[in-house]
Structures are given as structure tokens and as C-alpha cells.
Amino acid sequence: MSGSSLKNSIGLVSPQTVVMREPLTLACGIMLSSHTLVFETYGQLNADNSNAILICHALSGSHHAAGFHEGDSSPGWWDSYIGPGKAIDSSRFFIVSLNNIGSCFGSSGPTSINPDTGEVWGASFPSLRARDWVESQRLLMEHLGIEVWAAVIGGSLGGMQAMRWSLEHPEKLLNAVVIASAMKLSAQNIAFNEIARRAIKSDPDYCDGDYLQQEKAPLHGLALARMLGHVTYLSDELMGQKFGRELRSGTFSTEKTQPIEFQIESYLNYQGDKFSDSFDANSYILITKMLDYFDLARQYQGNPVKAFGHAQCKFLVISFSSDWRFAPSRSREIVHALISAGKDVSYAAIESDMGHDAFLLPNNRYEDALASYLSRVADGLDASIQAEGDQT
């Protein structure tokens, strides 16, 4: 299979907006009387509405997973894997990608207006769980006239949504693709998230969460949070290869007091600043808390085998060797629980030195694993349509 660079792009795409008028009661008990979702679709829904795939984004993702927005020079965040002839093939599937509530790219969240008060939500946007995203996605599913997802796919927090779908609405998906994910965060995972949140909250421009109302933004705190996240997304090996101990400025040899700066420092500071200009601090706090709270088996007496006993779909689990945020061992826990629960599971342990970020980046083995699995899914749908056609 050739690299994704040889394949066609989706081309220009336009986001759509829908206001969900049906009340959504969140896990925390608060009800959203209505909520807005921004989403994109790629490919065509087939005659029996059976070829729909849901893409679930992670912490900082958006609805813009593939193709180009008018005037943009770079494509959506998962363009390497979504498109005609790509692993998630838009010539065979109808692919739905939304911005989830609580995020900051147009769907209801801390930067949007609370319809009940007319004020911006800010830090008062309610606490969320992954299941709330699933429920909101289910409303979008109804809106689009889809009864069953051919697959629900996501990496990291996206994989958690795919797993939650399999337990909450087992009859509404045929396949769950769980990439670089975990059934729950470790203490270390939570620790990094907490430091990121404290970085944001101790920025004086955070204003106890009311920065939008005061026309400020905790840019320094959010940049720090992102820098820290970034280090945990990359592998030690990759950082060594990419930056090593190369200097950006200064020198060790001159006996001068000029500042010495390593390339990795400059890179991280750039990444932090770029992110803080494009993401919302309250959303970052809210979604990292979602990650911390996620515990697949909590309501199943902490037993993941019991949890997955409720699933009816097939599973593809994918991990990356150098991912230390959600290490391969965390994926193997998922696989073992699925096997013990008697489920149909495929597991692809991909060699990669790209760390957790590997799930977003081009990788032929990963592409092959995803493409061949989903190709079988598409073949199954075609056969099923064929069979129905034969009967009528």
C-alpha cells in the first residue's frame, strides 16, 4: 500500500452547524436546554444509510478532520487517514466529524453563549464526561438519519468515546476502532493534567475563569499547559532525533555570558504560544478533567470484562510502541478484557518512534491496519446491500 501522500485529498469542505433543540441531561445532572454542534461530513451516505462512520476527536481536536477550508494551506487534523482511497475511505464511507460540546471551535462550550442567560458560559459551562459527548453525538446521528454507525473511530480521548459508545448504545455501532487509548488514566496521567490546569489557573489573566468577560486570556498559562502536553505526546527517542542537544542561539565555547538556547526550548515555546492563540483555556480545563474522570468500568464494579460484556460490536485496537502517555500495555489491557468478554477483537501493535502523536501521523503499518480492517467493514456493507437487492 502506498503512502497517503500519493492519495487524493477530499478538497474543499465546509462545516455545518445544527442546533439540537432536544434537552441533553449531562452526567453531572445539569440539563442543557439546547446545544449547538458544528460538524463536517466527507463522502456520501448510501441508500440504506449503513455506511456512516463517526470520527471522535481528542483533547484539542475539532470537527475539521480532513480536506481544506477555503483559503487554508493546511488540511484537517486527520487528513492523512481520511479521504478517497485513504484508510478511512470517503469513496466508500459517509464520514461524520463533529466538534464536541465543551470544546471551542463553534459547538456549545465555554466560549459560547448560555442560551438561558444570554451570557458567555466561561468557566460556568458544566462538567462533562465522555458519555455526554456520546449522547450529543447520538442526537447528531438522529439528525443525520443514521441508525447504526458502520464504525466509531477515535484516538486517545477519541478511543474512549468509541469504547463508551460500545457500552452505552451497543446496538448502534458495528465496529469500534480504539487507537492509542486506555480504559482509565493513571495517576501520572492525571498528574500531568493537573499541572497543566494549575498553570492555566495561576495565570492572573485567568480571572477565576471569567477572562472572556474581562476581555483577557490566560495565554501564558495555556501555553505552558500545551508545552507540557506536547512533551508527553512525543517520545524521548523522537525528541532526541529531532532536536538532540542542538543549540538555537549562544555557544558553549566562548566564555561569554550570552544566553544559550537549545532548539527544543525554542520549539516548545513556539508550540505553546501558537496553541494558546487558538484554543480556549476553560475548554482545556474542562476536557482534561473529562480525561481524568473517564473510567470505562466504574459503573460495572470496576470490572472491564463485565463492562465489555455489554458490547455487541467488533473492535480494532491499535497502539504505538513509543507512546508513553497511553502505552501499548494500556491497549493490551483493553484487548485482554475484550477477549475475556468473548468479543471479536483485532489488535495492531504498531512500531513507531513518534510517541502518542503517532496516531495523527503518517505510518504505513498503521495505515495498512486501519485500511484493511475498514475495507472488510465496507465489503461487508456492500455484500449486505447486495443480498438485500437479491431478495427484493
Add this chain to the structure above:
Amino acid sequence: MSGSSLKNSIGLVSPQTVVMREPLTLACGIMLSSHTLVFETYGQLNADNSNAILICHALSGSHHAAGFHEGDSSPGWWDSYIGPGKAIDSSRFFIVSLNNIGSCFGSSGPTSINPDTGEVWGASFPSLRARDWVESQRLLMEHLGIEVWAAVIGGSLGGMQAMRWSLEHPEKLLNAVVIASAMKLSAQNIAFNEIARRAIKSDPDYCDGDYLQQEKAPLHGLALARMLGHVTYLSDELMGQKFGRELRSGTFSTEKTQPIEFQIESYLNYQGDKFSDSFDANSYILITKMLDYFDLARQYQGNPVKAFGHAQCKFLVISFSSDWRFAPSRSREIVHALISAGKDVSYAAIESDMGHDAFLLPNNRYEDALASYLSRVADGLDASIQAEGDQT
């Protein structure tokens, strides 16, 4: 060998202060016309001044390595390993532990007065390298009338000083004990340090480093830096065992909006706040930069074998299995370079789930390795004195 808890403590100790009047030209080219060192000693110097051991502290350490200060309920930072009958045996060795320049426990550094200006140094304290600490330690050595260290011992940055001693003054030490250390930092190590520095610098109370002059302190930034450091000192396993996903407040089951806080969050916030009350932010920046800059073989064409070719002492290298800040592989690099350079090296790879912090914590295997090595050193000194006695 029994655990250290069964052994005797040094008891009450008092720090001493000495002003070094000899100018010290730093690696950056700046000259300190004089500098102050605070130090403690444990045990007695023998007749021929041959039983002295130098203890080198790491990032946040001080001269107070063992025993108790008047009124203190907790002992020095390495009390588990220093004392009569302990691994670093004060009944056989004369143990010298100093606060290095640039730190903040009484020796010249950002919180002390620049004698040339009469003003507090603050952020203007010159940039330091590990070799500057070694030179300052050499002045203390002369002051104490010591010609050769029986051993120079340190963990982490302390181990870097021990290695630097072996190259800069090969004739002045018989043994170097290098614990949980590395020949240079990786890009990931530097990345974490840079995030910590940026956390401090983006605290408005940092005042571009002039916070002391303005009677402020970047407590939030320094706390963040420490929280981050702390996560990298602990292993994922240990954090899992110690905290897991236990909650400190709130509950997942009540459908209430009360905040949910994990134990690990509370613990880290406590550690961060405690540290920022006792350490200086400019010192933290200065010493993390020292760590980043350290590169054992830089002036030896980047060849550690060539570097260690200059050493004359014996080496003990110790690593800890769960240390991911300076992983065992980093210690093995040291060992391999020493072997290739034809040096006498012992290596103890200790099993521990305590992460990088293991070098500070009780561990029988570690204690045995250190004690048996140093016991042979002491035996050698005794035999040498005996032989001299026989000759006269």
C-alpha cells in the same frame, strides 16, 4: 545488612560558613572576587587527612545532608545513608557536605549580596556550569587541608559533579560514586526543565528576576516547576501504588456538580506550595540551566571514552530500574565508556519502583552496594596507614 532505621544517627550538627577570598573565574568568564560557602562535616578527619568524602548535592539539595539541626524534627536529605555505621560511614570517614554556589541555603547565590555592588544578586548571578561547582569545592578542600578525596559521591546532578571531578582533578580523588546520573541531558530532560523555567518566568511576581528587590516572589511559578519536577522524579508505578485514582473530595456517583479532586492532585499541589516557600526561583532557573548545559565529553570531541581517559580514580555507578529521568540505560552509557577507557568500574543496577527519587530513599540493595564499596575504600585507607606506620 540491616535497614538504616536500625542504625545510629549523627545527632545534632551545625553548619559552618567560610568566605573564600581567592577569586573564582567561572566557565562563563565572569570572576567572583570572593564567595561564601556553607558546609557541614560529619565524622573525624584522620591523621593523614586521607579519609575525606565529598558529598555533592543535586538541584534542590543543601549542605544539610545528615543529622539534625537544633529544633528540627526531620534530618538532612541523605540521612538514610550518612552516619555512624551507615553506608557512608561517619565513624570511618570525614564527610564534607556543602551548599554549592548559585543555590539558596547560605552560599553565594541569587539570594545573597554581590560584594562588588552591595546589592542582592538576584537574576544577575552569573551562569554556572558543574565545573564551577567543582572549582569552588576544590577551594573548600584546600581550606580543610584535604589533598585527596577518598571519594566524591553524588546522585543526579551530584553524580555529574563526581564525574567532572574525575576529569578536572584526576589526582585529587580515589573514587567517584555516580548515582542515578547521566553524561548529558536528553532533549526530553531539557524540555521539562524549560517548561519549569517558563512557569517561573511567566509568573508576574517574577518581575524579570528582580522579585527580591521588589519584595515579591514567584511562588505560583516555582510551585508549578516543582510539581512538574516531582512527576518526573516519581515512577508511574509508584504513583499508581501510592495514589491510584483515589479521590480526595467529591464523588462520581452523585450527579452533583461538586468538584472532584484526586489524591494525586492534592499531593502535587501541596508539594509545589511547600517547595516554593523554601527555595529560590532564580536558583531554580540557574541550576536547571547547569543541568541542561552539562555535557561530560563536550571538550573531548564529544567522545566520553576520550574524556574518561583522563580519569585516574575508581568508579561506582548506580542506577534504579524505574528511574525514567535518568534511566538505567544512561548509567550503562557511563559504565561502557569507563570500560572502553580501561577504568576500574563497578556497576550496581538496583531494582526499585521509586523512580529517580530512589537515590534518596531507603533501599537495602542500594545500601549494600554503597556500603560494601565504601567499606573496601576505608579498609584500603586503614591498610595504607598501617603500612606507613610499619615503615616508620
